[in-house]
Each structure stands twice: as C-alpha cells, then as structure tokens.
Amino acid sequence: MRPAAVHLMENHDSAYQVWHDAGVRGRVLVHIDAHHDLYGRWVLKDGGRSRINIANFVYAAIEEGCFGEIWWVVPDATWSTAKQRRDVVKELKRLDQGRPSDRKPAPVDAGRDVIRGTALGCPVNVCTVDHLPKFTQPVLLDIDIDYLMIPNVGYRDIRWYGVGPWMWPHELLARLEARGVRTDLATVSVSVEGGYTPLQWRYVGDEFVARLQADGPVPWADEMRFAAQAVARNDLDAAKQHYESALASSPNPAAAEYHLAHVLLARGDEAKARELLASARSRDPAYSTPHNTSALWYLEKGRFRQARVALDRMLALDPSGAHLHVVSGLLHRVERQYGEAEAALRRAIAADKGCIEAYRALGAVLMDAGRFDDASAMYEQSLKLALMGHRARTNALSLGSLDLGLWDSEHAAIHAAIGDLHAARGHVRESIASYRMAIAMKFATAKLWLKLARQQWRAGERRAAARSVGEAAKRVREKGWKGQFSPPMTWPRVGRPDKADRNHDWAAEARGKVWL
Incomplete structure (x- = not known):
C-alpha cells in the first residue's frame, strides 16, 4: 500500500x-x-x-x-x-x-x-x-x-x-x-x-x-514500539536502551527525547528529564502544547484526585507550564480552596500573559470568593486578549485549520458572566448591556433571557421585561429544557465529580508508572 x-x-x-x-x-x-x-x-x-x-x-x-x-x-x-x-x-x-x-x-x-x-x-x-x-x-x-x-x-x-x-x-x-x-x-x-x-x-x-x-521496515519506529512495550512491563532499563536507539536513528529525535524524559522522571532523575524535555521542545515546538498531561482528560471526567496525581507528575517535569497551573487552579476551585486556586492561576498568568484560560478561570475563582470587581477585570482582560487574536488553546471548539480569523466560542458567555457581576453589584444598566451583548452573540438561553428580564424590571422597563420572559418561554418551546438552564461550557472543561475517584488511592497506583 x-x-x-x-x-x-x-x-x-x-x-x-x-x-x-x-x-x-x-x-x-x-x-x-x-x-x-x-x-x-x-x-x-x-x-x-x-x-x-x-x-x-x-x-x-x-x-x-x-x-x-x-x-x-x-x-x-x-x-x-x-x-x-x-x-x-x-x-x-x-x-x-x-x-x-x-x-x-x-x-x-x-x-x-x-x-x-x-x-x-x-x-x-x-x-x-x-x-x-x-x-x-x-x-x-x-x-x-x-x-x-x-x-x-x-x-x-x-x-x-x-x-x-x-x-x-x-x-x-x-x-x-x-x-x-x-x-x-x-x-x-x-x-x-x-x-x-x-x-x-x-x-x-x-x-x-x-x-x-x-517498502520495508521502519527501524526507528520499531525501536519506539519496543521501548513502549518495555515501559508497559515496567522494564525501564530496556526502555531506556530502546529509546536511545530510536534517538540515534529517528528523523525527528524529539519524540524519543520526550519519552526518555518521562522514563528518567519515573526513575527519579528530574534534572536530566528536564534537560531532555527542553531539547525535545527546541527540536519540535509541538511538544510545548498545553495538551501535555492527561490531567486535562481526568478533569473533564470529574476524576479530580486522579487529575491531581497526573498533574503533579507533569509539574515535576515542567514546573513553569502555564496551562498546568491553570489545571491546578481549577482543581483547587473544585475543593473551594480559593486562595490556593488564585495563587496557581496567577502563576499561570506570570508564565504566559496571553493564557486566556488563566484569566477566565481566575475570574470564576474571584467571583466565587465574592471579589466581583477583581473578577470583572479578569474577564474583561480575557476578552481583550481574544480580540487581539489569542485563543483558548485547550478549547477543542476553537480548532479550525480553515479559519484563521478571530473566533472565541466563549466570548458571549464571558459577556454574560460580566453581566452577572454587574447584577451582583447592583449595576442594573451595565448588567442589561452585558446581557444584551451576549444575546446578540447568539448566547440566548432561556436562563439568560430571564436574567435580562429581571434587570429590566428593576430598571422600570416593564414591557421589555415581559418581552424577555416571552423569549425565554420561546426558547424552551423550541429547544426543550435541556441546556437552557445549565452553565455555559468553559475550557478547560470541568466534569461532575466521579464518586469512585474520591475513594481511590491513585497516588499508590501511579507508583512505578511512566504514563499517567
């Protein structure tokens, strides 16, 4: 073939x-x-x-x-x-x-x-x-x-x-x-x-x-497979030898370096592992992606304890990774540890001032903590970054090779969140403006229409409030209840807690494993 x-x-x-x-x-x-x-x-x-x-x-x-x-x-x-x-x-x-x-x-x-x-x-x-x-x-x-x-x-x-x-x-x-x-x-x-x-x-x-x-064998790929099979049976010495062979013969040595870095990390050689990671990234920038930890997947599935174990392993290899600190902040938020969450997210921003996810996650944390002015500032900064061309790199919906223009699937939802913050502070006119902006961007759920109606009623706009209630009812008639009152999708995604996760000792199970 x-x-x-x-x-x-x-x-x-x-x-x-x-x-x-x-x-x-x-x-x-x-x-x-x-x-x-x-x-x-x-x-x-x-x-x-x-x-x-x-x-x-x-x-x-x-x-x-x-x-x-x-x-x-x-x-x-x-x-x-x-x-x-x-x-x-x-x-x-x-x-x-x-x-x-x-x-x-x-x-x-x-x-x-x-x-x-x-x-x-x-x-x-x-x-x-x-x-x-x-x-x-x-x-x-x-x-x-x-x-x-x-x-x-x-x-x-x-x-x-x-x-x-x-x-x-x-x-x-x-x-x-x-x-x-x-x-x-x-x-x-x-x-x-x-x-x-x-x-x-x-x-x-x-x-x-x-x-x-x-036409025939591909030796470097065979060596990578032999190494991976050695890792699976926990023979890290053999894995190291095969990865080193692949490193010598591969047209793109970055893959072998990345694998070898994780093997050395599992063996406790953090310094050498970090050197190999840096070398892999210098050879191939693809290894600098935020998708460098399975913690993102566990976070989405609500397996928070497992996510923490996987995250801590990767942080040992890449302590300055901005998106790793975003995941850490979100895990702290799940536990209502708002101080720790804020610290982690500020580390993410310090590492990458264009990390939209960090600003939005920090906005959510500060909102939870009742710091509405600070939360609004974080959300507004994320909107500015989006308009400057930054994208949430963990947002699968924003991935489109055929459209390189400005596009941010969360833009409208963030305007709605800013509207919530204005409403919480009694800024009626500002909340109405933010809600209308979100609706104009097609984020027009029944819940948002009802929020708008409430602020319009407070502003004395009774007819407008009645029309907004009618729009909410129309959304339910046309689309049903599903999705009309659930929170908007944000990235990285945080799933509902998995009950089995909380009672399992993932750290013990992870000992000796290379891939978590």
Whole structure:
C-alpha cells in the first residue's frame, strides 16, 4: 500500500482542504477514527452552515460531493458488547440529515457486523477493520491516530488515559492489506491539540506516514514500539536502551527525547528529564502544547484526585507550564480552596500573559470568593486578549485549520458572566448591556433571557421585561429544557465529580508508572 500522496496534519479538519484541493468527487472514504467527525448541526435553521472545525468537517466534504459513501472504522472493542454497539446506533441517529425544520433521526440498520445510517443523504457504514468489504477501486484512506488510543467509541473502561496504543500502526496497515484495501490518497491526523491523542503518542502520525511510504521496515519506529512495550512491563532499563536507539536513528529525535524524559522522571532523575524535555521542545515546538498531561482528560471526567496525581507528575517535569497551573487552579476551585486556586492561576498568568484560560478561570475563582470587581477585570482582560487574536488553546471548539480569523466560542458567555457581576453589584444598566451583548452573540438561553428580564424590571422597563420572559418561554418551546438552564461550557472543561475517584488511592497506583 503506497499511495501517491500522504498528508500529515495536526487538526483533522485539514483533511477537508486536501480533498477539496484534489478535486475529490464521489469517492469511498475509509475513515479510521474513534470519532465520526459529524457532530452537531451542519445545516442551521436559517439555512446557513456551521463553522467548519475538527468535529464536523466531514459534513463539508459530503455537501461538496467528495464521497459516494463513508466507511467509519471504529476500535475493535466497540463491537465487543451489545451496549457498545448501541453507542454506535446512538451516534448515527444524531447525524444531520439536512432538514432544519425536521430533526427526526434517520433510520439506522443495526446489522451484526455493519451498522448503517446516513448523513446529508450520504451512506455512513460503521464496522471494525476486519469487516470492511472488498473494495474494487482505491479508496480515500483517512486515519486519526486517536483510533489507536481510545479503545471504544463510548470511552468505556478507560483507567489511565494514554498508556499506549491498543494496536500498533504496522498491525493496522497489515489488517487493511488483508482486506485488500488500496489507496491513492491518504490523510493522517495526530489530533493532540484537540485533547484526543496523548502527546507522547504524537509520533505515531509520523510512523504511519513512514510505513505508508516505505517498502520495508521502519527501524526507528520499531525501536519506539519496543521501548513502549518495555515501559508497559515496567522494564525501564530496556526502555531506556530502546529509546536511545530510536534517538540515534529517528528523523525527528524529539519524540524519543520526550519519552526518555518521562522514563528518567519515573526513575527519579528530574534534572536530566528536564534537560531532555527542553531539547525535545527546541527540536519540535509541538511538544510545548498545553495538551501535555492527561490531567486535562481526568478533569473533564470529574476524576479530580486522579487529575491531581497526573498533574503533579507533569509539574515535576515542567514546573513553569502555564496551562498546568491553570489545571491546578481549577482543581483547587473544585475543593473551594480559593486562595490556593488564585495563587496557581496567577502563576499561570506570570508564565504566559496571553493564557486566556488563566484569566477566565481566575475570574470564576474571584467571583466565587465574592471579589466581583477583581473578577470583572479578569474577564474583561480575557476578552481583550481574544480580540487581539489569542485563543483558548485547550478549547477543542476553537480548532479550525480553515479559519484563521478571530473566533472565541466563549466570548458571549464571558459577556454574560460580566453581566452577572454587574447584577451582583447592583449595576442594573451595565448588567442589561452585558446581557444584551451576549444575546446578540447568539448566547440566548432561556436562563439568560430571564436574567435580562429581571434587570429590566428593576430598571422600570416593564414591557421589555415581559418581552424577555416571552423569549425565554420561546426558547424552551423550541429547544426543550435541556441546556437552557445549565452553565455555559468553559475550557478547560470541568466534569461532575466521579464518586469512585474520591475513594481511590491513585497516588499508590501511579507508583512505578511512566504514563499517567
């Protein structure tokens, strides 16, 4: 399998640009991914289209006519139980059919080996790699390496996020060849910035490119695999030797240095580990991403004790990492330790004055602590940074390779938060202005309309207040109660507490592990 062209990318939506530039029409797409990348509504109620991002770019390609059909290849374990297959059925029922006035789900055919649905009228077939059909023509091969990291579509039974691939690239390619899959155009996404592929496995994207283009073995990739397997069996001496061999032979030694840094850290050699991390970052700036710890994933899942264990490990390696201190501040906020949270977030700002997440998290902490003036100042500074072009780098919704303009998915929600702060201080006119700004930016939940109505009533604007109450009722009628009264999504995301997490000794379980 040697395609004429192989494209490696960070954000998966770049694949759409590749297909567009190649003039692809009516082809079969084999989409190997833990996600279908057809999320949310593509066709909006007003007939417009959603902004292209990493979660929905396949819709853009379907609408352009790139595909005649799609085969979404899911991780093997997705087919291991009826419950996990139902996860697939639920996903297919949510796909947009292009009828904004009719949101009824399209029929889904749940077969034994293949589950079939549609998106915008295009067939979407779901199966594992071993149940792909025998294609008579070359296909578009599209691989997201998070497929190898996430064991199933439903994210079930993940204990430590990022311990390693459940299948290696050479094994996947061998299984594709066994099914007779041929390709003339391949796209490979590493998906680290979206928070899906742990940073240590970023190099697997390079390995796929090398193996797709090579006639024989890829020695540096084999050494990286041997080292990772040694880590898995806790043979750190053997792992060190294999990583050093990879370091000598790899075209991009940064990956081996990053892995070796973590091995040395696990062995207690912090000084040398930090040297290797610095060297890896100097060779490849991708290793400076905020997505350098699984603590972000545990935070989103509400596994706060586990997040703290993973975070402390990474802070030992990178004590000045701004986003690490953001996570630390959020964990302190969960425990209502506002002084410690503020200190951590101010360390984040000192390390990176453009870190939007730090200002917004600090605004939330100061708001919790009743320091409304200070909280408002932090939120307003974050808005200024966004208008200057800074983005929340942990915000997966802001990732879009095709749109480099100013865009901040939280901008409206921050205006609403500033409105809350004005309301808490009795600044009625200012709160009305902030709420109206948020609503104008399409952050128009029923809850926000009711907040606006309350301030309008206080200002003596009785008719305006009545209209706002009517708008709130309209939102509930049109969209239902779900999401109308829940807090806005913020980044990094903080999940609801996992009860099992609080009673588990993650620190003890982490001893001797390299990847947490």
